[in-house]
Amino acid sequence: MPHSLPPPRLEVQGLSRSFSGREVVREVSFAVEAGQVSCLLGPSGCGKSTTLRLVAGVDAQDAGQILVDGAPVAGPGLHLPPERRGVGLVFQDFALFPHLTVTENVAFGLTGLRPDRARRVAELLERVHMEHHAQSYPHALSGGEQQRVALARALAPRPRILLMDEPFSGLDERLRDAIRDETLALLKEEGTAVLLVTHEPHEAMRMADQILLMRGGSIVQRGAPYNLYNAPLDRAAAGFFSDLNILRGRVEGALTETAFGTFLAPGHADGTEVEIVIRPQHLKLDFDRAGRGPAPTAAEGTAARAQVARARFLGRESLIEFAMDFDGSMLLASVPGVFLPSPGTPMWLMIRRDRCFVFAAS
Structure with missing residues (x-):
């Protein structure tokens, strides 16, 4: 018998969410495969961060369902908390614990034997070039260094899905491209399915395998960066990527x-x-x-x-x-x-x- 294809790592079906009678996310559907970086791109207020929060489980949808490896984690009568969804989170403020060292931050939430936890932390710190800061505290680090630590902490438990909300917006512009490239290389090595939120088309073009262009709470166009750039749906879609x-x-x-x-x-x-x-x-x-x-x-x-x-x-x-x-x-x-x-x-x-x-x- 022919082998059936595995389900997407993340699948979102008909997701909707309203606040005070205003529909912020409207029937959003998409899939992210293992090892793929998908980007929710759009202007402020288009619903991309709300969509990410729904996928993370920090907010509950009004309609639709979310599946991880084919198993529902949210849907009618179902809402698993974030810690049971196999997701990692990286936000723009990094949210490091100020009273913990770099090593302790990365190890936070890891389970298992102490030697195994120590090996995983050491491996990740080396891969993000932070091994020399293992005993430093967050206040002693630059913005780029804090971002590396936040990424290592999110990846430490080997999440099936990594959710990133404007993770590079707080960085000096000169550092951004280098940090993005390092992050992308590490994510590809880990084989993690990534859902990234940004309002910067340059960032989406640089990082994403798939761009999900949002407007007014809906996905209006999706595809590879090359396709969205060279075959835009309308003038607004074309104008999001460059002057016109x-x-x-x-x-x-x-x-x-x-x-x-x-x-x-x-x-x-x-x-x-x-x-x-x-x-x-x-x-x-x-x-x-x-x-x-x-x-x-x-x-x-x-x-x-x-x-x-x-x-x-x-x-x-x-x-x-x-x-x-x-x-x-x-x-x-x-x-x-x-x-x-x-x-x-x-x-x-x-x-x-x-x-x-x-x-x-x-």
């Missing part, structure tokens, strides 16, 4: 006229107001060729003339704002490295049509 340029037009015969020529608008009825969305890095620039022949064209489409309004250098890239000759609208272009043309400099802009999205106007 918006070209507006009206559909006539499945086409829309813009400063950059005609665009296809399949699936939109004639008369529909649409927005053509393009990210700043997909604008292409060329100096004004006025007086030296017609405006250039390219496979990407017709070029449009604009004047530089402002240019800023941001370290890895330069951002240039343009005022379009066509209608005075503003567009933003990003260019790698240093590129700081003076205000008023005329230039031609072209756009990558294969990187444009056409949505009904919001």
